[in-house]
Amino acid sequence: MMTPVMNSASTRLDEIVDGIYRISTWQEPYGITFNQFLIADERPALIHTGMHHLYDDVRNAIGEVLDPATLSRIILLHWEGDENGGMERFMKAAPQCELGGSLLSIQLNAAGFGMAERAHGFRDGETLVLGKHTLQFIETPHVHHWDSMMIFEQTTRSLFPSDLFIQPADQPPIVTEDLSVPMLDLYRAAGIFAHESPVRDAIDRVQKLSPAWVHPMHGGSFQADRFDTYARALRENEFAYRGMLLGREVAAAAPM
Ligand SMILES: [Fe+2]
Numbered sequence: 507m508m509t510p511v512m513n514s515a516s517t518r519l520d521e522i523v524d525g526i527y528r529i530s531t532w533q534e535p536y537g538i539t540f541n542q543f544l545i546a547d548e549r550p551a552l553i554h555t556g557m558h559h560l561y562d563d564v565r566n567a568i569g570e571v572l573d574p575a576t577l578s579r580i581i582l583l584h585w586e587g588d589e590n591g592g593m594e595r596f597m598k599a600a601p602q603c604e605l606g607g608s609l610l611s612i613q614l615n616a617a618g619f620g621m622a623e624r625a626h627g628f629r630d631g632e633t634l635v636l637g638k639h640t641l642q643f644i645e646t647p648h649v650h651h652w653d654s655m656m657i658f659e660q661t662t663r664s665l666f667p668s669d670l671f672i673q674p675a676d677q678p679p680i681v682t683e684d685l686s687v688p689m690l691d692l693y694r695a696a697g698i699f700a701h702e703s704p705v706r707d708a709i710d711r712v713q714k715l716s717p718a719w720v721h722p723m724h725g726g727s728f729q730a731d732r733f734d735t736y737a738r739a740l741r742e743n744e745f746a747y748r749g750m751l752l753g754r755e756v757a758a759a760a761p762m
């Protein structure tokens with residue numbers, strides 16, 4: 507791993523594995539880090555942009571590795587502010603760049619928000635060669651949103667699961683300890699999954715790919731041994747929505 511580069515008070519850049527960089531900003535009000543992943547290659551890709559207001563920090567961090575104007579793809583794993591809130595600014599600064607997302611994200615949201623040009627929707631099983639790295643797209647509907655997908659990078663065997671495997675608090679680039687209990691507590695308090703079953707189905711699918719690395723959008727990256735720990739916690743415990751949204755009780759969902 508490279509020495510971290512601090513771009514602002516709270517944004518740091520670390521190379522995790524072979525050209526895959528984690529750009530991470532701690533956001534106190536949410537109690538989690540917001541991570542983007544830069545894949546430096548012939549056709550560089552950025553997975554998640556971060557929120558609109560993080561643009562300068564994320565862009566500066568990318569600039570430590572390569573010219574952000576050369577980005578070839580901005581990829582979102584579902585349509586949401588922290589996933590792709592900075593996309594218009596990145597796309598504007600990189601004239602050759604295309605937006606990538608699940609077919610549903612692009613058909614419904616990119617088109618509806620006026621971003622259909624320079625955008626491409628990927629179906630389950632499709633791949634995209636960046637150079638040394640190859641992205642494999644995995645549609646995971648209703649794992650948080652109905653347009654959700656994950657990415658498996660085949661060369662480093664890296665899984666990008668978006669909001670699955672979140673660990674709260676300001677986690678380092680690589681985590682080794684078992685944070686499955688705080689993960690479950692966060693899911694119950696935040697209410698990001700409507701039901702356990704689509705999540706467990708997705709875990710079954712991605713486990714068959716035998717990922718060597720997992721790079722969650724919030725928390726630290728971890729290696730294969732910890733995948734089993736988090737997968738087991740999600741299989742054996744309830745964690746879906748039970749009337750709490752971002753720590754707030756929703757009256758309409760209270761027990762009758
Ligand atoms: Fe999300």
Ligand SMILES: [Fe+2]
Binds near residue numbers: 668723724
């Ligand atoms: Fe997220």
